[in-house]
Amino acid sequence: xxxxxxxxxxxxxxFNRYRYLWVALALMVVAIGCYVxxxxxxxxxxxxxxxxxxGVISVGLMVWLAALGLRKRLIRPGKWSQKGRTSAxxxxxxxxxxxxxxxxxxxxxxxxxxxxxxxxMIVILSGFIGVAIYVTVPSKLSENAGSQTFLELKSxxxxxxxxxxxxxxxxxxxxxxxxxxxxxxxxVLVSQLRALLSQVALPxxxxxxDSIQQARNAGAIERDLSLTVLRLTQSKAALxxxxxxxxxxxxxxxxxxAVHVPFTFFSMLLVGIHIFAVFYYx
Amino acid sequence: xxxxxxxxxxxQSGRQTRKVETFEGPKLSFGRSASNDVVLxxxxxxxxxxxxxxxxxxxxxxxxxNQTKVAINGIDLKRPKFLSGESQxxxxxxxxxxxxxxxxxxDMVLVSIDPGGSVxxxxxxxxxxxxxxxxxxxxxxxxxxxxxxxxxxxxxxWYPFSSEVASTTILPSDVSDQAxxxxxxxxKISSAHHNFAESCDxxxxxxxxxxxxxxxxxxxxxLPDHASALLLSLSRPIPEGLDSLxxxxxxxxxxxxxxxxxxxxxxxxxxxxxSMPDGLCQTCHEGLDKRLAGHMDAxxxxxxxxxxxxxxxxxxxxxxxxxxxxxVRSALSPSKKDQSGISFSHEQHLxxxxxxWEMAGEQALTCDxxxxxxxxxxxxxxxxxxxxxxxxxxxxxGEDDLGQVFQLEHGSLAEAQYVLTRELSLASLNDPGxxxxxxxxxxxxxxxxxxxxxxxxxxxxxxxxxxxESALNDDGxxxxxxxxxxxxxxxxxxxxxxxxxxxxxxxxxxxEASTEAEDVLMPKIEVCSTCHADPGVRHRIESDCLMCxxxxxxxxxxxxxxxxxxxxxxxLVLDPNRGGSEK
Numbered sequence: 001x002x003x004x005x006x007x008x009x010x011x012x013x014x015f016n017r018y019r020y021l022w023v024a025l026a027l028m029v030v031a032i033g034c035y036v037x038x039x040x041x042x043x044x045x046x047x048x049x050x051x052x053x054x055g056v057i058s059v060g061l062m063v064w065l066a067a068l069g070l071r072k073r074l075i076r077p078g079k080w081s082q083k084g085r086t087s088a089x090x091x092x093x094x095x096x097x098x099x100x101x102x103x104x105x106x107x108x109x110x111x112x113x114x115x116x117x118x119x120x121m122i123v124i125l126s127g128f129i130g131v132a133i134y135v136t137v138p139s140k141l142s143e144n145a146g147s148q149t150f151l152e153l154k155s156x157x158x159x160x161x162x163x164x165x166x167x168x169x170x171x172x173x174x175x176x177x178x179x180x181x182x183x184x185x186x187x188v189l190v191s192q193l194r195a196l197l198s199q200v201a202l203p204x205x206x207x208x209x210d211s212i213q214q215a216r217n218a219g220a221i222e223r224d225l226s227l228t229v230l231r232l233t234q235s236k237a238a239l240x241x242x243x244x245x246x247x248x249x250x251x252x253x254x255x256x257x258a259v260h261v262p263f264t265f266f267s268m269l270l271v272g273i274h275i276f277a278v279f280y281y282x
Numbered sequence: 283x284x285x286x287x288x289x290x291x292x293x294q295s296g297r298q299t300r301k302v303e304t305f306e307g308p309k310l311s312f313g314r315s316a317s318n319d320v321v322l323x324x325x326x327x328x329x330x331x332x333x334x335x336x337x338x339x340x341x342x343x344x345x346x347x348n349q350t351k352v353a354i355n356g357i358d359l360k361r362p363k364f365l366s367g368e369s370q371x372x373x374x375x376x377x378x379x380x381x382x383x384x385x386x387x388x389d390m391v392l393v394s395i396d397p398g399g400s401v402x403x404x405x406x407x408x409x410x411x412x413x414x415x416x417x418x419x420x421x422x423x424x425x426x427x428x429x430x431x432x433x434x435x436x437x438x439x440w441y442p443f444s445s446e447v448a449s450t451t452i453l454p455s456d457v458s459d460q461a462x463x464x465x466x467x468x469x470k471i472s473s474a475h476h477n478f479a480e481s482c483d484x485x486x487x488x489x490x491x492x493x494x495x496x497x498x499x500x501x502x503x504x505l506p507d508h509a510s511a512l513l514l515s516l517s518r519p520i521p522e523g524l525d526s527l528x529x530x531x532x533x534x535x536x537x538x539x540x541x542x543x544x545x546x547x548x549x550x551x552x553x554x555x556x557s558m559p560d561g562l563c564q565t566c567h568e569g570l571d572k573r574l575a576g577h578m579d580a581x582x583x584x585x586x587x588x589x590x591x592x593x594x595x596x597x598x599x600x601x602x603x604x605x606x607x608x609x610v611r612s613a614l615s616p617s618k619k620d621q622s623g624i625s626f627s628h629e630q631h632l633x634x635x636x637x638x639w640e641m642a643g644e645q646a647l648t649c650d651x652x653x654x655x656x657x658x659x660x661x662x663x664x665x666x667x668x669x670x671x672x673x674x675x676x677x678x679x680g681e682d683d684l685g686q687v688f689q690l691e692h693g694s695l696a697e698a699q700y701v702l703t704r705e706l707s708l709a710s711l712n713d714p715g716x717x718x719x720x721x722x723x724x725x726x727x728x729x730x731x732x733x734x735x736x737x738x739x740x741x742x743x744x745x746x747x748x749x750x751e752s753a754l755n756d757d758g759x760x761x762x763x764x765x766x767x768x769x770x771x772x773x774x775x776x777x778x779x780x781x782x783x784x785x786x787x788x789x790x791x792x793x794e795a796s797t798e799a800e801d802v803l804m805p806k807i808e809v810c811s812t813c814h815a816d817p818g819v820r821h822r823i824e825s826d827c828l829m830c831x832x833x834x835x836x837x838x839x840x841x842x843x844x845x846x847x848x849x850x851x852x853x854l855v856l857d858p859n860r861g862g863s864e865k
Contacts, residue, residue: 039524045468046468047468047547049524049528109468109470109551111464111466111467112439112442112465115434169314169315169325170315170316170317172328172329258422261423261427262423265430265431266430266431269435270434270438273438280486281467281482281486282486
């Protein structure tokens, strides 16, 4: 009998029994302990030997954390885990926030030094939002799309639109006007930003359905035609809702990346200037 | 009658084909709906457009929608147009060109439809699917990164650096806290160095080299050392562990170990340039007795680790042994006397009754009747005879011819003697019987005027000895009063900040019980401990070394003496216990 290997899904947060959470916690406890108990001759700041040590550790961590973007693009054979690297990225990023704060000695001002710290903290704080997004959004995305890809959804929508467009030749008056709006509805929904800002359900679909029912009751259109129109409208409403949700989730990730990634480079540049300025005016 | 419908179809290849259909009449409907016999795929046309009707061999067009605008040969379509006998008619409906005619044998109506180049139905919402909006495209992380990196580099690197490179060593007349260089400063510059704010190279002379004490001493040239270099090096503990590593690292990077930067750091804004955490003084002063074993007496300090470990205060006092007058710095004790040479009782002067009280108009004197703060508002001015005591103790002696009270000047014994001798001589001229100088028989006058004058001034009940304890000094010219106005040589005490209710002078100085001028009325450290304590003790004033002591103290100068007695300074011998730094 073959061995049955239980494959349980493991999140990047709980990777290897929270190994990197423990590593990060240990790092933070040691840093705080040293900050409090290691004797230094002046008050804490980045310019003591302890401050320099924390600074070097912080820069090393920053470069290593930022290298996640490189690592995931350099897929090559070997024993490494992207999930493990991501797990370490999250927890050591939190540790970096503390270590860099201790490096500052809580001295802040309107200068490149605090700007570098601020940029780094924006990256780390946005990282928390990123964790929240990556924990919740992917499952919602696949739940929304079912077994279909986004391109399949889009293809289905094209089909429904084609039929709807043809059916509009049979309609007149207010039904036609509402029908045109229903037809155009996808032109709006595919924009990620607008999907993020606008509602998923569209009232025009309901209005169109009501209008068709009225026209049929009044005998203005045939029963078969009304059934066709209602079926198409219902299909399109479901598709639009799914695509909008999909775009909304994608927009969340896009916007998050548009903060997290650029600010990573900003803070690395600012840290570079910070180090140069510190030693230029030693 | 049959109807033959010919439709021209434009293929995408550009070819035209014809589709011919035959209808059995007599009626043919036109419109965009698929329910029509002839579908006109033009969205501008109504669902049902018009009917072609053959009634009794006459072909008629009838609009079924009053919105349709169709003209046949310029005639409105609403009017039936009879075609029988006519060869042909042409008209346009929307994009369609329609021509009507009769076959040669006149038994078939010919209808030809030309969609005018249209290739038929084109979907309006098909493959042109827009996934991202233009704004979303702007959220491209790479684009944002480049733009931001460029902007931040310009602001934080190029702007301050170009400004610094361009600056000169000439101090600007107008200093701004918003100067580009400030972006590279680790904090706001102290007010003392504020005029350097835009000239970083005033202190940071060489790039990538730390500020040296030599640069500081370019301006702070006369700053006294804390102690001699030898004493400092002996007092400093030998670095161990991390400290020794730090020393090695500093040596490696060319950073001074014990320069100004050990205690001073600028760019702390309003906090000033002193960067001294608790315990920096203790680095040397704790365990000093071990490192300076056998030399502590010469140093004059105790081994102090905190305010609570501070020994008894040591005060200066005047000591007289034989003809020698010395200043002694020692702790208070019952035997410690300040032999100032003055005869004075604080108790008598502060009494609520008695002679002084009567002379003062039956009111008690207070401390500030005699003692006044000096300009520093920290210490008191020396009490001067003329302004302090003179109000009551004037040197009035006799009256002149006009009946005016005759006042002797204070401060010069020789002058007093001369004036008295002159006055007595003049008096003897006016009244030879009463006073005759140096008469041999001694009758009717003073036999020896000089002795008489000396008796008046320096006799046991003489004028001077009312306040002066002893008579003449060696050269017989001055009265040897030595008063000390600065009792604590190595510390400062700010009286003005201690003038807080309910504190009063007698909270610290027990003057009301002092009957002798020799009493030293300075308080012991226990009095200070009522309010002061080590940093961290609750409900007490946190007191570190610098609250009373100064690191760059000027070596103790000779204590100020009462005016007019400067000649004594040369004779006073400093007690060796006064410390190691005086010259």
